[in-house]
Amino acid sequence: xSSRREILELLRENARYTTxxxxxxxxxxVDDIESTIEELEEAGVVRGYQAVVDWNAVExxxxxxxxxxxxxxxxxxxxSYADIAxxxxxxxxxxxLRLISGDYDFDMEVEGDSMREVSHFISNKxxxxxxxxxxxxxxVMDSYKEQGMRxxxxxxxxxxxxxx
Amino acid sequence: MTxxxxxxxxxxxxxxxxxxxxxxxxxxxxxxxxxxxxDFSAPWAAREAAITSLEQGKTAYTANRGKRELRERIARYExxxxxxxxxxxxxxxxxxxxxxxxxxxxxxxxxxxxAVAVAQPCYVSYVPGxxxxxxxxxDVPTRADDxxxxxxxxxxxxxxxxxxxxxxxxxxxxxxxxxxxxxxxxVAAFCREHDLMVFADEIxxxxxxxxEHTSIATLPGMRERTVVFNGFSKAFAMTGFRLGYAMAPPxxxxxxxxxxxxxxxSAPTTAQHAAIEALDNCREEVTEMTTQYDRxxxxxxxRFNEMGLDCFPAAGAFYAFPECPxxxxxxxxxxxxxDQGVAVVPGTAFGAGAEGHLRVSxxxxxxxxxxxxxxxxxxxx
Numbered sequence: 001x002s003s004r005r006e007i008l009e010l011l012r013e014n015a016r017y018t019t020x021x022x023x024x025x026x027x028x029x030v031d032d033i034e035s036t037i038e039e040l041e042e043a044g045v046v047r048g049y050q051a052v053v054d055w056n057a058v059e060x061x062x063x064x065x066x067x068x069x070x071x072x073x074x075x076x077x078x079x080s081y082a083d084i085a086x087x088x089x090x091x092x093x094x095x096x097l098r099l100i101s102g103d104y105d106f107d108m109e110v111e112g113d114s115m116r117e118v119s120h121f122i123s124n125k126x127x128x129x130x131x132x133x134x135x136x137x138x139x140v141m142d143s144y145k146e147q148g149m150r151x152x153x154x155x156x157x158x159x160x161x162x163x164x
Numbered sequence: 165m166t167x168x169x170x171x172x173x174x175x176x177x178x179x180x181x182x183x184x185x186x187x188x189x190x191x192x193x194x195x196x197x198x199x200x201x202x203d204f205s206a207p208w209a210a211r212e213a214a215i216t217s218l219e220q221g222k223t224a225y226t227a228n229r230g231k232r233e234l235r236e237r238i239a240r241y242e243x244x245x246x247x248x249x250x251x252x253x254x255x256x257x258x259x260x261x262x263x264x265x266x267x268x269x270x271x272x273x274x275x276x277x278x279a280v281a282v283a284q285p286c287y288v289s290y291v292p293g294x295x296x297x298x299x300x301x302x303d304v305p306t307r308a309d310d311x312x313x314x315x316x317x318x319x320x321x322x323x324x325x326x327x328x329x330x331x332x333x334x335x336x337x338x339x340x341x342x343x344x345x346x347x348x349x350x351v352a353a354f355c356r357e358h359d360l361m362v363f364a365d366e367i368x369x370x371x372x373x374x375x376e377h378t379s380i381a382t383l384p385g386m387r388e389r390t391v392v393f394n395g396f397s398k399a400f401a402m403t404g405f406r407l408g409y410a411m412a413p414p415x416x417x418x419x420x421x422x423x424x425x426x427x428x429x430s431a432p433t434t435a436q437h438a439a440i441e442a443l444d445n446c447r448e449e450v451t452e453m454t455t456q457y458d459r460x461x462x463x464x465x466x467r468f469n470e471m472g473l474d475c476f477p478a479a480g481a482f483y484a485f486p487e488c489p490x491x492x493x494x495x496x497x498x499x500x501x502x503d504q505g506v507a508v509v510p511g512t513a514f515g516a517g518a519e520g521h522l523r524v525s526x527x528x529x530x531x532x533x534x535x536x537x538x539x540x541x542x543x544x545x
Contacts, residue, residue, distance in 0.1 A: 010459075014530070021534065024466040025459040161507055162185040162198035164288045164337075 003028060007036055008045070012148075015049040054143065054151045064111070065139065066095075067118050069126070071106035072134040081105070084131050093121045104136070115139060176292040180513025187498065188507040195536040197524045198507040200337060202401035202482070204456075206438070207449040210402065213441030214434045223433060228425040229417075230258020230409070231436045237443040238409055246369060247382050248392065254414040257421055258431045262367045262395035262408035263289055265420070266331070269363050269391050269410065270297035272419035274328060280363075281324035283314050283332035285339055285485075285511060285518035287365065290331050302327050305517030308487070311476050312341035312517070314351045325358040333365035335372055335480020338514045338523035340461075342480035345378035352383040362390040367408070370399035370450060373458045374479040381411075391416055396435075398481070399450050400442045405435035457482050460526040460533055467537040471544055482527045485511065488520050489544065497522060504539040 003026060010022050019037065023030045040046045055064045073084050081099050088108065089097050096109040108126075112118040119137070127135050144151055181198070188194055205211070217223075229235065235252035242248040250256050259265040266289065274280065276298035282290050283304045294301050304322040306312045314332060324330060330351075334343045343351075355362050362380055369377040381390040395408025408431075410420060461478065468475040468486050475486035490496040493510035500506050511518030526533055 017530075021463070024463040025530075027462050027466070157203065159196075159199050159201055159203070160185060161188040161194060161196040162181050162509060163200045164179070164181055 217437035265410035340478025
């Protein structure tokens with residue numbers, strides 16, 4: 001495995017690994033790890049670092065709402081998928097946007113403080129875009145796994161603490 | 165009347181890890197680096213095959229030697245992965261874990277008073293196993309200076325030439341040591357010269373990181389005197405399925421099966437169905453787990469070196485075996501447990517040659533491993 005790929009895998013596994021941790025795990029020097037990560041960031045391969053949050057586990061009265069929205073669009077000679085995507089992606093409410101194959105064209109994820117806020121955003125900001133022909137909104141009821149991380153795997157290590 | 169253990173049972177002291185297990189069990193929130201089994205669950209496809217076999221009511225005994233379908237898969241797997249060729253009908257016995265296979269070999273192939281050279285440090289069951297079979301143990305302590313490898317000098321110095329058999333485990337529990345094919349040639353020559361049987365515990369064969377695993381049975385003149393043990397516990401993370409196998413010439417397998425058919429009858433049926441699936445379709449999971457172990461291995465060795473703890477470069481299994489910074493490894497392990505809540509096992513639990521060392525398992529998640537190493541560093545500061 002190339003060192004760049006291994007470093008990317010480790011950062012995906014846990015972005016809080018220090019350069020020292022990654023150096024220990026890969027057998028590379030700390031300087032080499034630092035410079036490779038810098039290169040990956042500058043080249044736009046690593047776009048950022050985020051926490052994977054289980055909002056259900058956050059003790060707060062504030063509602064956190066997420067919705068997956070199916071978008072169908074129609075193209076003309078002057079408008080491409082990328083043009084439409086650029087227009088939608090600029091909204092801060094949109095947390096992810098992907099062009100996909102199948103029954104609809106874009107898969108959009110939206111976050112807001114309430115269902116009302118999310119609904120308003122879709123009906124007032126997204127649906128009026130001329131190329132969008134249909135929106136179907138699915139509110140997220142519960143989340144069991146995000147970005148490869150399961151939310152139900154609590155400390156259930158049943159192994160003996162010392163074994164042969 | 166009262167029950168009195170037999171003299172043979174009385175002569176075997178309780179396992180050295182038992183005391184540490186009891187100590188660790190008394191404490192809350194410990195990070196255990198004392199476990200000798202994977203932290204991964206068995207591959208899903210293998211678990212599903214077990215469930216399906218139960219749904220279909222496949223719950224009867226199998227053939228004593230194990231399902232033929234499984235023995236065929238084992239033969240194919242060993243030929244492809246370890247260059248070992250065994251006839252599934254006559255030379256493979258499916259057992260309830262590799263440990264049962266080892267016990268069968270002792271009882272089936274040794275006569276009372278026969279001496280067995282036991283390469284140490286070693287898995288905790290070998291020495292009691294020889295005793296239970298009525299044999300005598302010849303301690304063959306390997307040395308940290310030799311990276312815990314067997315050499316002709318070590319064997320000669322221990323008097324192994326007088327033994328009927330030699331038992332060893334490479335990659336090794338507890339040291340993580342491995343032996344290359346070239347290094348094994350010397351051991352093979354010694355065993356041929358002195359007409360020793362070889363019991364080769366290769367349960368960690370697929371967890372070898374620096375070089376390809378070589379089985380001693382592939383070396384000239386060794387197949388006919390070797391019993392190879394392997395199983396699904398370590399590489400496939402299927403410890404609780406209790407499934408292993410032994411491979412040897414027909415006369416050895418027939419003798420071992422004679423005991424197996426009266427004691428175990430057959431290995432667990434559900435586990436055999438899971439194992440067939442594991443060999444057919446779970447190799448990617450083994451590769452992924454091995455990649456993870458290798459990262460942790462590099463991490464833990466590197467951290468120990470930074471702490472100034474002398475730790476030879478373990479190249480197999482999932483154990484590091486650093487030198488203990490205190491004279492008394494048991495006292496150190498106990499103090500580390502009490503002070504920092506980190507459980508490691510003193511090497512003394514694993515026999516001769518292990519004094520002054522600690523067995524540190526990295527079969528635990530990176531986050532816990534990192535925390536444990538930080539705590540050990542704090543303890544040493």
